[in-house]
Amino acid sequence: MTPTLLMALILLLPLATTVGVVAFGRRPNLRETITVASGIGLFLLVAMLGLSPDWMDAPRLLLAEPIEGLPIAFSAEPLGLMFALVASFLWPVTSLYAIGYMRAHHEQNQTRFYAAFAVSISAAMGIALADNMFTLFVFYEVLTVSTYPLVTHAGTDAAKRAGRVYLGLLMGTSIVFLLLAMLWTWSLIGTLDFTPGGVFGDESGLVLGTLLVLFVIGTGKAAIMPFHRWLPAAMVAPTPVSALLHAVAVVKAGVFTILKVAVYLFGIDTIADLAAADWLAALAALTILLGSLVAMTKDNLKARLAYSTISQLSYIILGAMLGVAAGVVGGGMHVVMHAFGKITLFFCAGAIMVAAHKTRVSELDGLGRTMPLTMLAFLIGALSIVGLPPFGGTWSKWWLVQGTLDTGLWMLTAVLLISSLLNIAYLVSIPVRGFFVAPAAPATGVKEAPLPSLIAIGITSAGCLALFLWADPLYRLVGEVLQ
Amino acid sequence: MSFLEHLPVLIVIVPLMAAPICVLLDRPRLAWLVALIAAFSSLFCAIALLSQVLDGSVISYELGGWAAPWGIEYRIDLLGAFVLLIVSAMAAAVLDFAKASVEHEIPTDRIARFYAAFLLALAGLLGIVATGDAFNVFVFLEISSLASYALISMGRDRRALNAAFQYLVMGTIGATFILIGIGFLYMMTGTLNMQDLAERLPAVADTNTVRAGFAFLTVGIGLKLAMFPLHLWLPNAYAYAPSIVSAFLAATATKVALYVMLRFMLGIFGVDFSLHEMPFAWILMVLGVLGILSGSLVAIYQDNVKRMLAYSSVAQIGYMVLGIAIATTAGVTAAVLHMFNHALMKGALFLALGAVVYRLGSVRLNDLSGLGWHMPWTMAAVVVGGLSLIGVPPTVGFISKWYLVIAVLEHGWWPLALVVLIGSVLALIYVWRVLEVAYLRPRPASAPPVSEAPLSMLIPVWLLVIANIYFGIATHLSVGSAERAAALLMGTAPMGGAQ
Numbered sequence: 008m009t010p011t012l013l014m015a016l017i018l019l020l021p022l023a024t025t026v027g028v029v030a031f032g033r034r035p036n037l038r039e040t041i042t043v044a045s046g047i048g049l050f051l052l053v054a055m056l057g058l059s060p061d062w063m064d065a066p067r068l069l070l071a072e073p074i075e076g077l078p079i080a081f082s083a084e085p086l087g088l089m090f091a092l093v094a095s096f097l098w099p100v101t102s103l104y105a106i107g108y109m110r111a112h113h114e115q116n117q118t119r120f121y122a123a124f125a126v127s128i129s130a131a132m133g134i135a136l137a138d139n140m141f142t143l144f145v146f147y148e149v150l151t152v153s154t155y156p157l158v159t160h161a162g163t164d165a166a167k168r169a170g171r172v173y174l175g176l177l178m179g180t181s182i183v184f185l186l187l188a189m190l191w192t193w194s195l196i197g198t199l200d201f202t203p204g205g206v207f208g209d210e211s212g213l214v215l216g217t218l219l220v221l222f223v224i225g226t227g228k229a230a231i232m233p234f235h236r237w238l239p240a241a242m243v244a245p246t247p248v249s250a251l252l253h254a255v256a257v258v259k260a261g262v263f264t265i266l267k268v269a270v271y272l273f274g275i276d277t278i279a280d281l282a283a284a285d286w287l288a289a290l291a292a293l294t295i296l297l298g299s300l301v302a303m304t305k306d307n308l309k310a311r312l313a314y315s316t317i318s319q320l321s322y323i324i325l326g327a328m329l330g331v332a333a334g335v336v337g338g339g340m341h342v343v344m345h346a347f348g349k350i351t352l353f354f355c356a357g358a359i360m361v362a363a364h365k366t367r368v369s370e371l372d373g374l375g376r377t378m379p380l381t382m383l384a385f386l387i388g389a390l391s392i393v394g395l396p397p398f399g400g401t402w403s404k405w406w407l408v409q410g411t412l413d414t415g416l417w418m419l420t421a422v423l424l425i426s427s428l429l430n431i432a433y434l435v436s437i438p439v440r441g442f443f444v445a446p447a448a449p450a451t452g453v454k455e456a457p458l459p460s461l462i463a464i465g466i467t468s469a470g471c472l473a474l475f476l477w478a479d480p481l482y483r484l485v486g487e488v489l490q
Numbered sequence: 491m492s493f494l495e496h497l498p499v500l501i502v503i504v505p506l507m508a509a510p511i512c513v514l515l516d517r518p519r520l521a522w523l524v525a526l527i528a529a530f531s532s533l534f535c536a537i538a539l540l541s542q543v544l545d546g547s548v549i550s551y552e553l554g555g556w557a558a559p560w561g562i563e564y565r566i567d568l569l570g571a572f573v574l575l576i577v578s579a580m581a582a583a584v585l586d587f588a589k590a591s592v593e594h595e596i597p598t599d600r601i602a603r604f605y606a607a608f609l610l611a612l613a614g615l616l617g618i619v620a621t622g623d624a625f626n627v628f629v630f631l632e633i634s635s636l637a638s639y640a641l642i643s644m645g646r647d648r649r650a651l652n653a654a655f656q657y658l659v660m661g662t663i664g665a666t667f668i669l670i671g672i673g674f675l676y677m678m679t680g681t682l683n684m685q686d687l688a689e690r691l692p693a694v695a696d697t698n699t700v701r702a703g704f705a706f707l708t709v710g711i712g713l714k715l716a717m718f719p720l721h722l723w724l725p726n727a728y729a730y731a732p733s734i735v736s737a738f739l740a741a742t743a744t745k746v747a748l749y750v751m752l753r754f755m756l757g758i759f760g761v762d763f764s765l766h767e768m769p770f771a772w773i774l775m776v777l778g779v780l781g782i783l784s785g786s787l788v789a790i791y792q793d794n795v796k797r798m799l800a801y802s803s804v805a806q807i808g809y810m811v812l813g814i815a816i817a818t819t820a821g822v823t824a825a826v827l828h829m830f831n832h833a834l835m836k837g838a839l840f841l842a843l844g845a846v847v848y849r850l851g852s853v854r855l856n857d858l859s860g861l862g863w864h865m866p867w868t869m870a871a872v873v874v875g876g877l878s879l880i881g882v883p884p885t886v887g888f889i890s891k892w893y894l895v896i897a898v899l900e901h902g903w904w905p906l907a908l909v910v911l912i913g914s915v916l917a918l919i920y921v922w923r924v925l926e927v928a929y930l931r932p933r934p935a936s937a938p939p940v941s942e943a944p945l946s947m948l949i950p951v952w953l954l955v956i957a958n959i960y961f962g963i964a965t966h967l968s969v970g971s972a973e974r975a976a977a978l979l980m981g982t983a984p985m986g987g988a989q
Binding site: 193 | 877881882884889891895896899900904907911912914915919922926930963964965969
């Protein structure tokens with residue numbers, strides 16, 4: 008199969024899954040088999056795309072051209088392939104997890120849940136393979152709209168309020184800032200195509216700096232402060248949604264957008280010259296620290312994880328704003344590493360909620376005795392996020408620290424190291440207390456989560472380890488961006 | 491003369507003649523059929539005309555064989571043909587939908603007369619666009635206005651009478667102002683033919699009479715256009731009119747008024763006089779911005795969804811006015827393009843609400859609770875229409891916003907770009923209020939059961955919904971026509987010296 012055909016299939020398969028899910032909505036087993044099977048199929052397709060010999064030079068897939076010079080078109084490049092690989096690998100895993108979780112939790116409207124999930128994945132694939140900023144924007148908005156029913160799944164007043172914050176911030180920033188940045192770019196240079204080395208010419212630093220700020224804060228999905236509130240709000244969604252979408256697909260779509268803008272619209276050399284990039288790096292550093300500090304104050308486990316995500320996303324923004332190769336490599340790898348670590352943590356949080364009916368960190372003392380596997384996985388995920396060997400997070404943090412050293416901004420180096428310490432304090436402490444502190448009251452009748460969920464947890468925590476041992480292909484893939 | 495040569499007049503004559511036939515037949519179904527056939531004939535004429543002028547040529551037709559300036563000239567250029575297409579296509583779509591809706595909302599003994607009035611309104615709107623004679627514009631304006639007053643007053647709600655009366659008073663003032671304006675021009679030039687007017691006006695442009703005529707025309711057209719702050723008649727008229735009338739008027743009447751504004755200000759007075767000599771552009775810009783912001787803000791606080799859409803129309807008219815105010819070809823392109831696109835969105839949304847009225851009898855926000863699950867297709871149409879209103883790609887709304895903001899940025903007027911984008915965010919708020927109620931609030935147990943609207947309603951609604959997406963992706967027709975029409979308007983303007 009040619010790469011172009013593969014790209015078409017990658018975009019269509021999740022949509023076809025939606026149709027299948029809706030058609031067999033009344034037969035849960037078949038419906039969920041379809042979801043998992045097409046998830047595996049999607050990953051294989053993305054892998055085939057990456058393995059086909061001339062995938063980077065393949066002709067782009069042109070869907071339509073609403074405005075002259077501004078087509079909806081797709082092409083594959085290393086960053087996008089990496090994002091697509093992560094999202095498509097974790098989709099079937101999350102679906103497997105969801106089977107256990109949704110049934111054990113007796114959630115309503117599960118067909119709608121799986122259908123919206125598949126549409127969201129399709130949108131994520133569109134973002135990953137977007138050939139220009141316009142296409143990316145189209146699917147960015149599709150992703151916002153298609154995840155909205157997932158966030159408000161419970162239908163309660165709290166869910167409705169969260170939905171308003173979610174939609175208001177994500178769509179509001181994207182319309183007012185991101186779209187403005189795109190329009191301005193278009194009116195300046197007449198193209199939004201992603202081009203290696205950037206598209207800008209000799210525009211003044213002030214204009215470019217303003218544009219960069221608009222692009223970064225307009226990408227609300229990257230949750231840079233002060234536009235982060237939607238992410239904690241989105242935690243009212245069922246845990247599989249928080250796991251895949253609000254630790255992987257949606258938020259990674261955000262930072263992926265920023266990486267693409269930095270590398271393919273501005274070019275890292277331009278970024279290196281822009282004072283605005285330094286300010287944005289400082290804002291990202293602030294978000295890293297504040298996110299970690301707020302996370303420490305949160306007793307609700309999912310809220311703590313959400314603020315941890317906000318903090319970790321800014322690592323990637325920071326990497327993109329450094330304007331050095333190591334920063335981009337570190338940021339790109341962190342997309343993958345954080346995805347595996349954080350999804351493991353969310354899986355565990357959901358497993359604890361389903362099996363032990365606990366949502367607060369303060370209730371988890373001694374839980375390691377009744378749910379040892381879950382707590383072990385939590386420890387692995389947490390260590391990977393902190394960036395300790397032998398887990399994948401080590402490498403991305405390594406390159407990010409390297410990037411800050413290359414630029415000589417030692418303050419940023421300090422921020423990264425302090426943040427790692429904070430991560431230990433608020434993440435690693437949870438499983439430690441789970442294993443070593445005696446429970447307040449002896450737990451009765453608590454056992455491990457349902458088997459499908461456990462398998463999923465096992466896969467992602469094994470992934471954290473595997474990414475430490477075999478990080479080289481990933482490194483080479485991201486490295487190709489800078490060729 | 492062959493049949494095709496008579497198209498410019500046939501497009502008006504057919505609905506005009508069909509109206510009395512409806513009254514004579516006096517059978518609801520037959521009247522509907524006659525109206526439908528008339529609308530489709532007009533649509534056919536409009537398509538044929540558009541295909542003839544797409545290359546930039548102009549069709550001139552002498553009514554009754556009397557040459558201008560003694561006779562009345564009908565003159566179709568690209569802009570005119572484009573607007574004719576919008577009006578007749580929307581009439582055809584609305585009439586497709588109308589049968590069940592009208593039987594539901596209008597007493598049986600009045601249905602035939604309702605269709606007659608509808609056809610008169612259609613003929614009037616088409617006539618305004620087709621004619622090349624300034625006085626003829628006034629005549630057709632009155633035909634369409636009087637017919638619309640009657641149509642609005644047939645709404646089931648008793649407040650419809652009040653709304654129609656309000657519209658009648660304001661509309662008559664507007665028409666009178668237009669007549670006075672045309673009178674002043676006639677006084678100074680001795681002609682009513684638009685081409686002659688355009689030729690003779692430069693010589694006398696520097697007189698207070700012409701300036702007064704310009705002012706009267708601006709205010710008069712502004713009233714018909716519902717340009718902020720002359721929009722006060724519009725919300726009630728749209729809210730209480732019968733469903734298909736709201737859909738038809740929202741999609742066409744203001745567009746035709748905008749056409750008249752473009753034709754008079756840019757075509758007759760000329761770009762230099764209107765946009766540069768008179769402070770017209772600045773006034774339009776301020777009014778456009780105020781219209782966008784106030785219309786959108788007020789829309790957020792409406793409980794009646796039709797009223798909400800009406801205020802949204804005020805905001806959308808603001809976008810079009812802003813496009814003209816930019817005073818460049820790109821700006822006028824954006825305005826003309828939004829005419830087309832807005833007709834599609836508002837047509838789809840008002841028709842979907844018509845389906846809701848048909849099943850539910852109400853469009854109050856609270857009554858829509860849970861409707862997303864009981865009328866899934868209708869509400870899905872509202873979702874797409876709403877996204878288009880917000881301007882989310884790949885809908886037509888996005889294309890409109892894109893061209894408008896690019897036109898603004900060409901001047902470097904970024905605060906205006908922000909106003910347009912903030913208008914989108916406000917649209918997000920008012921659209922989402924509706925969707926949240928429809929999808930996230932359960933239908934109260936005490937409410938009577940509702941079922942999905944009949945297929946005869948869903949098909950036209952979804953045709954428009956699909957058009958919203960289709961013309962958001964394949965913009966060749968809409969953008970191409972708008973661009974060339976704008977270039978003709980700006981470039982061939984008599985006082986611009988380009989000719």
